Amino acid sequence: MFSGLLSDLVQNLKKLPGIGSKSAQRLAMHIINIEKEKALELADSIRETVESYTNCSICNMLSETDPCRFCSDRSRHQNLLCIVENTQDVYLIENTNEFKGRYFVLNDLLSPIDGIGPDEINYPRLLELVKSDSIDEVVLALNPSAEGESTISFLASQFEKLKVKVTRLSTGLPFGGDIEYTSSLTLGNAFKRRYSVKEK
Numbered sequence: 001m002f003s004g005l006l007s008d009l010v011q012n013l014k015k016l017p018g019i020g021s022k023s024a025q026r027l028a029m030h031i032i033n034i035e036k037e038k039a040l041e042l043a044d045s046i047r048e049t050v051e052s053y054t055n056c057s058i059c060n061m062l063s064e065t066d067p068c069r070f071c072s073d074r075s076r077h078q079n080l081l082c083i084v085e086n087t088q089d090v091y092l093i094e095n096t097n098e099f100k101g102r103y104f105v106l107n108d109l110l111s112p113i114d115g116i117g118p119d120e121i122n123y124p125r126l127l128e129l130v131k132s133d134s135i136d137e138v139v140l141a142l143n144p145s146a147e148g149e150s151t152i153s154f155l156a157s158q159f160e161k162l163k164v165k166v167t168r169l170s171t172g173l174p175f176g177g178d179i180e181y182t183s184s185l186t187l188g189n190a191f192k193r194r195y196s197v198k199e200k
């Protein structure tokens, strides 16, 4: 139905999460129908944001500044480290107001079948940070999926060797669930009731 540049725009919009063919076509039509200035403002905003975001060289989260605002905030508990899969999880946890420590973003979860091993989840950097910054407690705030569980077992076994306390979120999170879709309250409670990985 669409051709040329408009078709390219539809294809690009379709790459966004939750956007199917129909929505992509509707959005593309909307974009070319609105005032040119407004559409270009949207384009500029996307470009500027993408260009200014980078991975924090300490915790790996996507941030406008390096180090990110969490790594540079000395009022946060410096010896408490929460490990999450992605940058979005950092914001979900911040919304609960239950955590005042630091973060580390893995960017992925272990999955040997897909060739995702310790290097791919930034484990060498994480290990360096835990050692050099005398971390006392590591909170594994990972999705309780198969990959999440194998990542939790791997990290717990590594950090216990270093005598670091390793905790995980309480089972308020259903197995196979996703912390992205959990309410702030449930996630906050899961944080409050976090327990030592060893106890299980």
Ligand SMILES: [Zn+2]
Binding pocket: 056, 057, 058, 059, 060, 061, 067, 068, 069, 070, 071, 072
């Ligand atoms: Zn950071």
